[in-house]
Amino acid sequence: MPMKSDLRFSLPTPAQCGEMDRKASETIGISALMDRAGWAVAQAIRARFAPCRVLVLCGPGNNGGDGYVAARYLERAGWSVQVAPLAPPREGSAAFGAAAQYRGRITDFAPENxxxxxxxxxxxxxxxxxxxxxxxxxxxxxAARTLVAIDLPSTVNGTTGAALVEGPDYRMSVTFVRPKPGHILYPGREICGELICADIGMPEVCLEAAGPTIWLNGPGLWHVPAMSPEDHKYRRGVVSICAGQVMPGATRLAAAGARASGAGLVRISAGEGAAAYCLGAPGLVIDDGPLKTLLEDERRRVWLCGPGLTEPEVAASLPLLLASERIVLADAGALGWAGSEPEKLRGVSVITPHIGEFTRLFGAPGDDLVAAAREAAQRIGAVVVLKGAVSVIVSPDGRVALNDHASPALATAGSGDTLAGVIATMLAAGMAPWEAACAGVWLHGEAGMRAGNWPIVEALDAHLGDARAKAIALACEI
Ligand SMILES: NC(=O)C1=CN([C@@H]2O[C@H](COP(=O)(O)OP(=O)(O)OC[C@H]3O[C@@H](n4cnc5c(N)ncnc54)[C@H](O)[C@@H]3O)[C@@H](O)[C@H]2O)[C@@H](O)CC1
Ligand SMILES: [K+]
Known part of the structure; x- marks a missing residue:
């Protein structure tokens, strides 16, 4: 069963909103909510536009009902309003009541209007x-010059963010209670324009009854350990990284990301390639012994395997890590090694594929990234971080976090290695895999936002400490 997380982060799907509405109809009543929803739409429009000629396109359901209410409030404020119904609301419904209360002008549902x-x-x-x-x-x-959506654009799937048809972009979308996944995921996010989420007084029990399992990523959904006077390097956590001989840069970036985000100790297991790392950052410990011997140290619980590794190097390390029941984050080369047999990754705690790596492992995800990532997480029993402009972080138990706390500055080579290092640090600090992955993605995004214009990947590291401090402070406020 998915664990309950804080409802303030929830992103209920449209189906769950239906459940929420059913529960609300037993308590506060849909008409009251519809009145507040339509009023919130009128207020948002009045705050952003000068009085002008407004046409409200109303469908047959409650979305149309919100439209009639917004029309009534705008007209009351002295705006020139017309309503164009697509179809009448069902008799006796809340929308029917809202339509009856609107006594203004009605016109045809036609492009010229x-x-x-x-x-x-x-x-x-x-x-x-x-x-x-x-x-x-x-x-x-x-045909509209300027479009505002009530709740969602009528072309966008509120669960997946997919565009069901090619349609226009909106200036703004006003939703209620909480955003829906389709407001956050692309292309829906782009089609929606500015997103406003209005509080319409939905009782929390109704949102809870909806049983949301998708969350907007942010501090408070998880808690990153703060600095403590009792800290020592092992308490902060040891990150061990499998290093390769061919691409030391990726390993070094991951190591730097791990250190900059607060790991107590970062060790590179380099075997015969140790010479390539010994002249690197002095705070790193380089091991040249056999992996089997290194694994005798029980304090080295968390391992990162993949950045900069060739497939033979993964083959020589990952099975050993799994056999010794370590907490393993598999990325890059480790994902390539698994090819199209993701079951080879069973036993790892977290994988961090970008869309190309995900497709090679599990097949093309299609329009529904969340469903595809959920299936993948269940299939291998690991947390899947599907990286993108909005990253999707899925636990095998079904919990999903969508991360929009990021910057295009992160779209640069090596950024994924840094991210892997940050998540490894969160794991080493004792966080559970899904929480660690969510925290790592957020910190990486925050560092990208702080790093300014066109940063090189090494520039992210300078901001990871402040990002962590901010996450700790924000989580305390919530
Ligand atoms: N969740 C909430 O907190 C609240 C929701 N409200 C509004 O209620 C809306 C949902 O209302 P409904 O569940 O009545 O749904 P909608 O009003 O979105 O649409 C329902 C009707 O449209 C039909 N339909 C769907 N797709 C169609 C298509 N492509 N072509 C033709 N017909 C189609 C359906 O069969 C159904 O009859 C929300 O979007 C929101 O605007 C508010 O009224 C109050 C509070
Ligand atoms: K709409």
Whole structure:
């Protein structure tokens, strides 16, 4: 069973929102929530636009109901408003009540009306969108000069962020209670424009009843250990890294990332290649002994295997690490070594593939990254960090964190090696694998945001300590 995490980080799917609405209908009532939702939309628009001619496109469901309410409040504020219904709401529904309360102008659901308006509000479909909208709907949306979505654009899958059809981009989307995964994941994120999440007083029990399993990554969802007067290097944690002879740079970057994010001690297991590392950073310990002997030291629990390793080098190390039941983070060369047989990675704690590595291991993920990463995590029993502009961090128990705390500055060679080092440090500090991976991805993103314009990968290290301090401070505030 997925563990319950803090609801403030939750990203309920549209299906879970349906569950939340059902629970809400037993307590606060949908009409009250709809009134607050429509009011929040009108407020967000009034705060960002000067009074202008508004057309509200209303669908048959509750999303349309929110549209009628927003129309009523904008009209009350003196704006020029028209509503274009796609289809009438079901009699007796909350949306039916909202439509009845709107007594303003009604017009046809037609492209020419959208073209004439200064601002078009899309209240056609929201969480209930369950198939691609008809071409007539897309034609009307596409005719708009400026579009604002209520909850979600009527073209975007709220669970996956996939565009169900090619459609227009929005200036802003106003959602309620919590963002949905489709607001965070690409391309939905880009289509939505500015995202506003309005508090409409949804009782927390309703959100809890929805049973969210997807979370927005951030401090408070996990806690990174702070510095303590009782610290010593083994308490902070030892990170051991398998090193190769051909590409020492990747190993060194991972080692530097591990040290800069607060590891107590970083050791490089270099075997016959030790000479290549001995002249590197003086704070590193280089081991030239056989791996088997190094594994006799029980304090060396956490191992990073993959950055800079050839497949034979992985073959000579990873099976030994797994046999000795170490906490292993597998990346880069280790993923290549597994090829299209991900089961070879069973026993590792965390893997960190980018989309190309993921595809080689598990096949193309398709439109639903979360579902694909979940399946992968279950298949190998390890945390999967699917790296991208929004990284997807999945535990085998089904918990998912979406990380949008990142910067395009991270899209540079070696950045993944640094990340692997940071996650290894979090594991060495005693964090559980999913939490460690979430924390590592966030710290790496924070360092990227602090590193300024076009940083080289080594520049990230200078910001990892401050990133960790910020994560600790933020988690205390929450
Ligand atoms: N979750 C919340 O906290 C709240 C949600 N509210 C609103 O309720 C919305 C969800 O309402 P509903 O569940 O009624 O769903 P929608 O209003 O999104 O759409 C439902 C209807 O559209 C039909 N439909 C879906 N896709 C279609 C397509 N491509 N072509 C034609 N018909 C299609 C469905 O069969 C259904 O009849 C949210 O998006 C939000 O705007 C608010 O009213 C109040 C609070
Ligand atoms: K909508």
């Amino acid at each position: 959208a073209r004439r308006a200064d601002l078009v509000i899309d209240a056609v479909f929201g969480a209930g969108l369950d198939r691609p909208p008809a071409p007539e709907v897309v034609a009307v949306l596409s």
